[in-house]
């Protein structure tokens with residue numbers, strides 16, 4: 001048996017993630033590895049924390065990356081806020097809401113679910129009613145940008161309702177950050193987590209998380225230890241927040257952090273509003289192109305995500321065969337449907353560096369060719 005180096009065929013990534021990585025991010029990651037407690041690396045960590053506050057639009061001191069993918073951000077949010085027996089309302093309108101519910105179950109929380117149909121928003125009135133019926137609710141959670149359905153929910157309204165009822169909020173913004181508006185402080189969200197591989201033009205592998213003062217207080221006043229040693233915020237803090245000298249917690253993925261640093265720097269250079277506008281305008285031209293070849297969008301335009309487009313696959317067409325052909329002939333990856341949408345739709349991502357004109361043109365002409 002002989003082995004050779006692996007050289008992937010360059011693809012255009014327009015699925016639900018990972019999305020196209022910017023060449024500047026890849027170049028940043030190829031720089032020499034230095035020690036994770038090297039003063040130069042600590043400088044990079046400090047930049048990352050402050051650039052993250054810009055990206056999340058927050059002043060929260062507790063705003064850090066976690067050395068594991070977006071799912072670890074989800075787990076960190078729940079395991080730090082919850083103690084066994086705590087009541088949690090999870091609003092479910094797709095796969096990632098279901099995963100939030102699974103986190104609550106596994107952590108011994110008392111789960112109440114509020115369900116909405118796939119392809120629709122979380123209904124604020126249902127949350128209001130659930131809180132009325134469950135006044136002892138400690139935490140409300142929901143997904144801002146449901147990647148499984150392409151739906152954007154109203155974070156400000158949902159957080160306002162939770163806050164009125166005295167509950168903390170956990171918001172999944174993995175697919176939102178950098179692609180659509182996210183204003184953690186103005187919207188009163190308590191714990192918000194995200195990831196690198198969706199709208200930040202960065203490879204997968206890192207999660208980003210922010211805790212409000214109220215959420216941080218909650219963590220400090222726990223009666224029981226956080227069940228996860230690795231994701232226990234109070235331990236991570238000594239690593240990320242220590243003044244000058246940091247204490248060893250785990251070895252940060254140094255080169256991945258170079259990549260995150262470059263990606264956040266690029267978002268800062270572009271400006272949040274411009275990044276959101278770019279996603280909106282590329283979405284508009286994708287809609288134009290795909291409707292022009294007779295395809296239909298599934299989600300109502302009023303709450304459709306510009307960065308994740310759910311498109312009906314036409315009758316009599318195997319959606320999987322078309323995806324295979326796009327990959328083989330155009331090196332273009334788009335996503336399949338999940339759950340109730342499996343076999344019926346494509347999920348076309350316009351996330352981060354993937355949200356640009358040449359990608360839209362490639363996708364439209366590729367689909368036109370394969371469907372002809």
Ligand SMILES: *Cc1c(COP(=O)(O)O)cnc(C)c1O
Nearest residue numbers: 069070071096145147174175195
């Ligand atoms: C992708 C995604 C996650 C999980 O992120 P990973 O990096 O795949 O672990 C969680 N929530 C939402 C809404 C996502 O789109």
